[in-house]
Amino acid sequence: MPFTSFALDPALLRAVHDLAYREPSAIQREAIPLIAQGFDVQASARTGSGKTAAYCLPLLQRWHDAPGDGSAPTVLVLLPTRELVLQVCATLQQLSVHLRRPKIIAAYGGVSINPQLMALRGGADMVVATPGRLLDVLDNNGVQLDKVRTLVLDEADRLLEAGFADELKRILALLPATRQTLLFSATFAGPVQQLARALLPTAQRIHIDEAAPDIRQRAIEVDAGRRSDLLCQLLAEQDGARVLVFVASKQGAMELAKALQREGFRAAALSGELAQERRERVLENLKNGTLQVIVATDLAARGIDVAALPVVINFDLPRSPQDYTHRIGRTGRAGEQGLAISLIDADSRAHFRLIEKRLQMSLPREQIAGFLPRDTPSPRLAASDDNGGIKGSRPSKKDKLRAAAAAAAAAAAKPD
Ligand code: AMP
Secondary structure, eight states: GGGGSSSOOOOHHHHHTTOOOSSHHHHHHHHHHHHHTTOEEEEETTTTTTHHHOOOHHHHHHHHHSSSOOOSEEEEOOOHHHHHHHHHHHHHHHTTTSSSSEEEEEOOSSSSSSSHHHHHHHHOOOEOOOOOHHHHHHHTTTTTTTTEEEETTHHHHHHTTTOOHHHHHHHHSSSSSSOOEEEESOOOOOHHHHHHHHHOTOEEEEOOOOOOOOEEEEEEEOOOHHHHHHHHHHHHHHTTOEEEOOOOOOOHHHHHHHHHHTOOOOOOEEOOSSSSHHHHHHHHHHHHHHEEEEOOOHHTTTTOOOSSEEEESSSSSSSSSHHHHHTTTTOOOTTTTEEEEEOGGGGHHHHHHHHHHTTTTOEEEETTTTTOOOOOOHHHHHHOOOOOOOOOOOOOOHHHHHHHHHHHHHHSSSOO
């Protein structure tokens, strides 16, 4: 099924062609016609499934058909991180390049609010924002939400995660009751399901049961003290392909990036502490090939979308099975083949076994000539029934706070 079978303006089809999207992805096939017709949609779609274009294309079509006067946004997209805000803005801009251009404004934290307020002063057609910064903008009378016709909550599971519930509640209260609402989430369990039910009682529901992305997973046993050397060897074997290396701490990211630079690799650390412009420059440099390797923590890596990112290396293992899945999901996107390598030292063997058990998989252990492991687990780990720090199934304090926040959001979303 080609893109031309959708009722999309030729200008949008040209942009799709420019981006070299040959065929619509599964979520695009299902979502584009429903969104274009104005239905509320609840879709389970993970990052990498093509979901951004699945809502951007029909929303641009609807805007093109009925543009509004541009004084206030008719489309509001909420996302959990600034990187995602920038990516969605970029997609909207790329897809609208041949249309009469809508005014698309990004509002996200970590940078001065003033340029965003200035940009909004002359009105906007579409606003793409993180909830916290949008509220700051609203507090400054920087935008009116009463003309919003479509609200998109993208990565809704994560929007509910980080205690965004109160912020969502305040924003929802400012939106017109009659509007189109689109809810995208990787999963619809627990709190997201409650929110979906409250917010979208009559939505069209889409569930794409896509085949697992094509990611080859390797587990290599190595002594802790030899991991850097082995990493250099593995990087050298990647033929210049881009690599994302995960470590456990910001400090570790800085140190490892420096060590790799000393060995001649074009590497940089991506840490949540870097100023926003610097983070963007690091990502841009990875995209344009100036950098080959990024060393990041789980938090800093959130939202990285580099189309050709074929290799992920767990230098330090992730804390939880969920983090493992998120990490390796950075690769193998949009139908590309990916490779995920985990380095396992003596003290993390038990932890990796638990990750495997929870994910119901079992990877063969590899050993590499020149790096044969000699260490034994440290006595504390060997003696105890330690689960290696993996998150247990009992809800943590943080989990409970999140659940409470999600319940509040669901309650707020209920019509009065
Ligand atoms: P997303 O799930 O929106 O984060 O998209 C993941 C990646 O797939 C992005 O780099 C998109 O540019 C790309 N993409 C989206 N739709 C298609 C398509 N139909 N064909 C090929 N690539 C696509």
